[in-house]
Amino acid sequence: MSIRSWFGRPTGPTRLWAGAVTAALALTFLPAGHASAADVNNARNAGFESGLSNWTCSANSGTTVSSPVHGGAAALKATPAGQDHARCVQTVAVRPNSTYTLSAWVQGGYTYLGVTGTGTTDVSAWTPDSASWKQLSTTFTTGASTTSVTVYTHGWYGQAAYYADDVSVYGPDGGGTGPSPTVPGAPSGLTVSGTTSSSVSLAWNTVPGATGYHVYRDGTKVTAVTGTSATVTGLAASTSYSFQVTAANAAGESPKSAAVTGRTSAPTGPGPALPKHAVTGYWQNFDNGATVQKLADVPSQYDIIAVAFADATPTPGAVTFTLDSAGLGGYTVDQFKADVRAKQAAGKKVVISVGGERGTVTVNDSASAASFANSVYSLMRTYGFDGVDIDLENGLNATYMTQALRSLSAQAGSSLIITMAPQTIDMQSTSNSYFRTALNIKDILTVVNMQYYNSGSMLGCDGKVYSQGSVDFLTALACIQLEGGLAPSQVGLGLPASTRAAGSGYVSPSVVNSALDCLTRGTGCGSFKPSRTYPDLRGAMTWSTNWDAAAGNAWSNAVGPHVHGLP
Numbered sequence: 217m218s219i220r221s222w223f224g225r226p227t228g229p230t231r232l233w234a235g236a237v238t239a240a241l242a243l244t245f246l247p248a249g250h251a252s253a254a255d256v257n258n259a260r261n262a263g264f265e266s267g268l269s270n271w272t273c274s275a276n277s278g279t280t281v282s283s284p285v286h287g288g289a290a291a292l293k294a295t296p297a298g299q300d301h302a303r304c305v306q307t308v309a310v311r312p313n314s315t316y317t318l319s320a321w322v323q324g325g326y327t328y329l330g331v332t333g334t335g336t337t338d339v340s341a342w343t344p345d346s347a348s349w350k351q352l353s354t355t356f357t358t359g360a361s362t363t364s365v366t367v368y369t370h371g372w373y374g375q376a377a378y379y380a381d382d383v384s385v386y387g388p389d390g391g392g393t394g395p396s397p398t399v400p401g402a403p404s405g406l407t408v409s410g411t412t413s414s415s416v417s418l419a420w421n422t423v424p425g426a427t428g429y430h431v432y433r434d435g436t437k438v439t440a441v442t443g444t445s446a447t448v449t450g451l452a453a454s455t456s457y458s459f460q461v462t463a464a465n466a467a468g469e470s471p472k473s474a475a476v477t478g479r480t481s482a483p484t485g486p487g488p489a490l491p492k493h494a495v496t497g498y499w500q501n502f503d504n505g506a507t508v509q510k511l512a513d514v515p516s517q518y519d520i521i522a523v524a525f526a527d528a529t530p531t532p533g534a535v536t537f538t539l540d541s542a543g544l545g546g547y548t549v550d551q552f553k554a555d556v557r558a559k560q561a562a563g564k565k566v567v568i569s570v571g572g573e574r575g576t577v578t579v580n581d582s583a584s585a586a587s588f589a590n591s592v593y594s595l596m597r598t599y600g601f602d603g604v605d606i607d608l609e610n611g612l613n614a615t616y617m618t619q620a621l622r623s624l625s626a627q628a629g630s631s632l633i634i635t636m637a638p639q640t641i642d643m644q645s646t647s648n649s650y651f652r653t654a655l656n657i658k659d660i661l662t663v664v665n666m667q668y669y670n671s672g673s674m675l676g677c678d679g680k681v682y683s684q685g686s687v688d689f690l691t692a693l694a695c696i697q698l699e700g701g702l703a704p705s706q707v708g709l710g711l712p713a714s715t716r717a718a719g720s721g722y723v724s725p726s727v728v729n730s731a732l733d734c735l736t737r738g739t740g741c742g743s744f745k746p747s748r749t750y751p752d753l754r755g756a757m758t759w760s761t762n763w764d765a766a767a768g769n770a771w772s773n774a775v776g777p778h779v780h781g782l783p
Contacts (some may be wrong), residue, residue: 258308258316258385259367263288265464266428267440270306274370276647277302281699282437283747286321286349286381289430289437289462289469293699294369295377296325297645302378303370309390310358310365316387318367319353322346325376325679331385332366335359345376345679363390376679400426400463402471408459408478409445412630413489414452415659416478418459419445423470426463432472434458438703449659450703450752451480452492490565493782494519495775496635496665496708496757497764498569501525503543505716506762510547511555511566514761515769517776520635520663521559522569522605524760526595528577533584533620534591535570535577537599556600565633568595571607585616589623596628603633603662606653614652621653625660636664637710637757640671640684640693646700655701664697665708665757669721676744684721687742690731694753695746698735704750710757713764713771725774728756736782755779 260270264280265288271278278294285291294302310316312335320329322343329352330340336359341352358365367385371378405421418431422444431439431446434457438448451457456479460472497518499511514521526535539549556566570577570592579588592604604624606617625632634657642650643666654664668690673683676692677699683689690709697707711728712718730740738749756775758764764771 255386256389258310258387258390259306259383260308260466261427262383262466263381263468264290264292265466265469266442268292268304269427269442271304272306273304274302275300276652277645278304279646279701280440281379284323284349284379286323287468288381289464290440291379291381292369293324293377293379294371295645296371296373296375297647299373300647301370301373303368304380305366305368306383307364308367308385310362310385311388311390312358312360312362314388315355315357316385317353317355318385319351320369320383321349321351321381322369322378323349324371324378326372327352327378327380328368328370328372329354329380330368331356332368333362334365335362349381376675377677398425399468400424400465400470403429403444403461403463403473406459406461406473406476408476410447411478411481413454413481414630415447415449416451416457416459416480417445417447418461418476418478420461420473423463425465426470427465428463430462430464430469432460432462435460440464447659450661450705452489452705454489455480490519490633490662491563491780492705492752493755493779494663494708495755495772495779496520496522496663496710497713497761497772498522498524498757498759500760500762501537501540501544503540506760507765508544509762509765510544511552511559513765514559515764515772515776516562517772517780518564518761519755520565520567520633521761522567522607522635522637523601524569525607526568526570526577526592529591531587531591532581533577533579533587535568535588535595536591537568537595553599560600560602565602566600567603567605567633567635568592568599568601569605569607569637571609576610577608579616579620580613581616582619585620586623588620589627592624593627602631603628603635605635605637607637609639612649612653614649614656617649617653618656621657621660625657632660633662634660635662638664638666640666640668640674642666643693643697644675651697651700654706658702658706661702661706663706663708663754664702665710666693666697667710667759668693669710669712669718671721678744680744682744685723685727687727687730687734687740688744690723690728691734691741691746692744694731694735695744698746698750698753704752705754707750708754708757710759711771713758713760714767716766717759717763725771725778728775729778732756732778732782751783753782755782
């Protein structure tokens with residue numbers, strides 16, 4: 217579970233200011249002016265009410281968010297990463313020999329707004345990072361044969377995410393938008409079409425003029441779709457939820473539909489379902505100086521026990537597990553299996569963890585994906601494991617790991633537990649392979665317990681740099697996952713159980729509890745305070761139950777009851 221430090225984050229100050237000066241030469245801050253009666257906004261999905269429809273963002277850098285917004289119910293959030301500056305573009309139909317006013321409202325990091333392909337002089341506007349909404353505006357004239365232009369927004373290398381909303385290209389109708397839309401009416405006929413122990417499926421009637429729909433659970437927007445059905449996942453078993461739907465188009469969002477109640481079913485797998493808030497602990501199948509334990513010795517505060525680790529075999533993708541009986545004081549396979557069953561009877565889940573700091577499992581094609589799924593399922597049947605933990609600290613292939621986990625799910629069924637333990641750098645952007653894998657399997661994923669240690673300083677979701685070992689480090693980095701597409705119930709905080717358990721990043725249990733309170737209740741925060749609370753946050757994880765035992769179980773005795781007492 218130890219990870220490599222990450223150094224040398226490029227900030228590129230020379231490139232940044234050189235680019236800023238160049239852009240400033242074309243910068244024009246203009247009022248919107250008086251449009252003629254024939255002028256229209258030629259931009260489509262200008263307020264991002266239909267997700268990223270009509271927009272394309274480089275390197276999967278863009279997404280839509282419900283907060284902050286300038287108008288309507290959605291806005292663009294685009295996050296520069298590495299050498300990508302989060303460029304989002306739209307091709308807009310225009311008329312030749314015509315003048316247009318280009319504008320947008322922006323917030324956050326360095327933000328650029330511009331247009332290319334005008335046939336005359338391409339123009340742009342920019343602003344340094346802004347804590348509140350600011351309008352960028354400029355004008356351009358099309359050439360004699362220009363019938364379309366490319367409108368773009370982008371940030372800058374190494375800078376914070378930016379937000380954009382209410383983009384407009386006002387001028388003569390280029391023929392690409394048609395009549396201006398009106399806000400659609402509220403959807404009717406909302407019904408619950410199906411349930412599982414962790415999901416509720418919904419369906420509703422088509423709304424004329426709508427280009428998309430937003431789904432709300434207990435008053436909070438949880439997903440956006442273009443069709444007239446959706447499945448809300450990551451729910452607790454045997455629990456009732458209230459759902460509403462709105463219709464949206466470029467003109468805005470409708471009122472909410474009448475509410476319906478959907479209740480998830482009882483768990484279908486062996487033993488009780490996981491609690492709403494859960495504690496995960498890694499159990500060491502080896503002796504490295506921490507307390508040697510049998511599985512039965514793991515304290516009851518732990519809800520998910522990850523057995524560390526499965527080993528690679530000569531077959532690419534395949535894994536195996538051998539109990540270290542000698543290193544564990546003569547612990548037999550039969551005792552181990554009996555202890556797995558006893559933990560499950562007590563409501564716990566036991567999974568096999570794949571990887572670790574020195575793990576060499578590679579899944580990079582369809583054959584190795586199949587081998588991974590088949591071998592993990594074989595271990596589940598042999599030892600009684602409830603699922604798998606992905607702790608591949610030397611990289612993974614999002615395409616084929618997704619394929620492998622979906623194949624495993626097809627074999628194991630809906631009771632399968634899938635946990636992940638990525639390094640902090642792996643979850644800095646939705647374009648990273650680990651983050652993409654988690655989003656790809658969101659409907660079958662249990663929890664991502666990111667490792668908040670051995671990482672040094674990292675960017676939070678507000679674009680600021682935070683040093684590990686603080687409440688802000690935990691909350692601002694968790695915010696990236698919470699606002700990047702994972703359900704709160706799929707996010708956990710991973711910390712060392714003692715100073716000996718990791719090279720750096722240990723914090724006292726009181727700091728862990730403060731971060732949990734900040735994220736779920738809005739209390740106990742440091743300088744960073746999330747824009748909203750996440751009462752469904754799954755909980756916390758530690759490396760390891762053995763190091764916890766070596767420190768008198770101080771971590772689980774303090775964090776365990778706190779997690780289980782969250783709202």
